[in-house]
Amino acid sequence: SATLNVDLQTDATLQVDISDALSERDKVKFTVHTKSTLPNFKQNEFSVVRQHEEFIWLHDSFVENEEYAGYIIPPAPPRPDFDASREKLQKLGEGEGSMTKEEFTKMKQELEAEYLAIFKKTVAMHEVFLCRVAAHPVLRKDLNFHVFLEYNQDLSVRGKNKKEKLEDFFKNVVKSADGVLVAGVKDVDDFFEHEKTFLLEYHNRVKDASAKSDRMIRSHKNAADDINRIASSLYTLGTQDSTDLCKFFLKVSELFEKTRKIEARVAADEDLKLADLLKYYLRESQAAKDLLYRRSRSLVDYENANKALDKARAKNRDVLQAETSQQLCCHKFEKISESAKQELVDFKTRRVAAFRKNLVELAELELKHAKGNLQLLQSCLGVLKSNT
């Protein structure tokens, strides 16, 4: 099978992106825009509006499709979560009376910027999911995918009914129990044995790193917020009078304002380049683990089918049935193993490339910001020292 393009840049035959998004009270509406030369579609270019639940429906349909058992299913995008941001905006509104007009305006701008950043992120994550699907040689042909892209009515998949939710719950329970079982069985194939060991450990460590990076970035944001308030406070002190000291305070306040903006950008860039990267690979490594699990399951099925065939031959009953069943299981297992191998190799290639890109960008941005800060401090100190 073809090697997946690392950069997920789709060819002209199928290009998907999210061209617009609208945040309403409870939901986000994504405008999914498609450009395609494939004959499957009625037009060459078209757009539909989709909500998060429809993305999940599409993802789940891939997972449930036996044909795709041998592929890493691109991880579903996380649900848009504006709760925290909304809460903060609300609290700000309630506390409006207790702060000066400037403080209030400043904080409001901050929170609005934060809201916008979260919004952009959720759009990006939904887009990446679609692009991964579109880049996959097999998944891109999926009928549900085409319906998702083209059907300009509501897909009516919102809110699974209770029965379905319970089914999901039990499926997951069984899966994790199986997961434990499967992890213990040593694979005859060295490649898969290595991958299993690797993925189990890697996934846990990425999970840990992701959580810790979030905490670190949050502390960073908190410190930047404090510097913001210090700047305001110094400004107030500086406007009390027109003495030398007051002028000094005003200059320092100005410096802190600027330096704080840079610090906030540093935290935001760390979030995008590092935290989001780790989160994404947390989900991808889980999807890879799921693939291994499916392969193990099919191996178990194959082994069971072998045993059933032996029994049938021994009793000389239903032999044909058992042979057919065994052949099917064998075929399924081999098919999964073959595509899984390729998928896992591609996963590694993608992972290495993504880390490289993000780490390089992170380093470049950190450098840029540190140099920016440095310049601000140098010029301000130059002025302050020469005035005394």
Add this chain to the structure above:
Amino acid sequence: MAASSDRIPPPFPDTEEPGVCDMADGDRDEGEDIFVICVYGSFAFFIVGGGARVTSVRKKELSTSSGPPPSSSVTQSPAAMQPSSSLQQLEEEEDEDIFDVDVAVTNPEKIGYVLCPCICFQTSLAMFRSKAFSVRRRYSDFLGLYEKLSVKQSLQGCIIPPPPEKSVVGMTKVKVGMDDPSSVEFVERRRAALERYLQRVVSHPSLLQDPDVRDFLERDELPRAVSTQALSGAGFLKMINKASDAVNKMTIKMNESDTWFEDKFQEVENEEQQLRKLQVVVDSLVSHRKELCGSTAVFAKSMAMLGNSEDNTALSRALSQLAEVEDKMEQLHQEQAASDFFIFAELLADYIRLLGAMRGCFDQRVRAWQRWQEAQSTLQKKREVEAKLLWANKPEKLQQAKDEITEWESRVTQYERDFDRIGMTVRKEVLRFEKEKAKDFKGQIVKYLDAMLQSQQRLVKFWEAFLPEAKAIA
């Protein structure tokens, strides 16, 4: 502006081995620790620009035994939060008086349960017994000094710098011998605060002349100061506020021909309020920065783990390098947090207390006015009594009345003079204070910004070193 110069303080005179501490006779009172004040001769090359107020800060290892001999080299304390090892304060020319006084408080040596920091004092002023000397002092001695000065100088209208606050928790931990970062930090904080306190005292022209101050600096042993409970942190503020309340309850309102005092007082109150607000935020910054330290360290470890399990060699290497960068960043954050605290936060705390002291001065002036007014009304009453006696023709009592009138006349004159004098002193003090304050704030904030600048420079280096590693991933 005069340039700073690095200097290594001269070695301690032999007689001042902190190992020998005869006050360690089992006194374990609350807040008792012994400081050593040592005084150096003045060295011509330390005096710049005709006047000098130079201080040095020396850190020594805390020891719980009878202590190693003091070394003249500066060593880094094991504390997590430490300013740089050899600080030099910038000096300026004084307008009238030329000072030649240098006071430093060094880290306490612990002998038994008692801390004995060293106070180094340097002068070429003739009034002191020698050019350089050191003494050991307890924390309660500092409080005692403040108490004495307040009592005397309060009538003069001087701004007496308040000493650092008592802390039962901090001192107990130190006594018990805990060497954890927070108690080391406490000791350093206390040391620096005492140093600033003494610096302010000796740089005040009138206070330096005060015999109690001289005793404090020079005498080998001071009588134990008692009743310093009133001077705990909360106590100090309570005292000031009680005085303010008394003034506010006055029925006779002062009629100011000159609004300077009223305006200034209002300014002081506003400023105190603003500084308090700023202090809250700076405290928040300190705690968030410490949090950032912790979470960065934890993150660095988890990145190292991730690097270990990554099976692509180049990427694995890069992730380990990233973990190292994050470790270095943690170090930076720690230093930044120390800077936030020791430079910025403590500055604000000091000035909030000093502004409180200044309010106290204004209140003193008002009270002086009150005394004068009361004396005048008493005089008036005495005159009325005399008039009545004349009318009633009682010669025996008349003489007494006349005597009383004379007495009260002189009192009125005295109190009026006192009031005028306090007024002048307060004005002078306020102007001097404002100059000091401007210098202090500018100096400290510039120092703070310098520390930030150094941080950023190192940050640039870290990321410049990492970038090629990231690019090498294949």
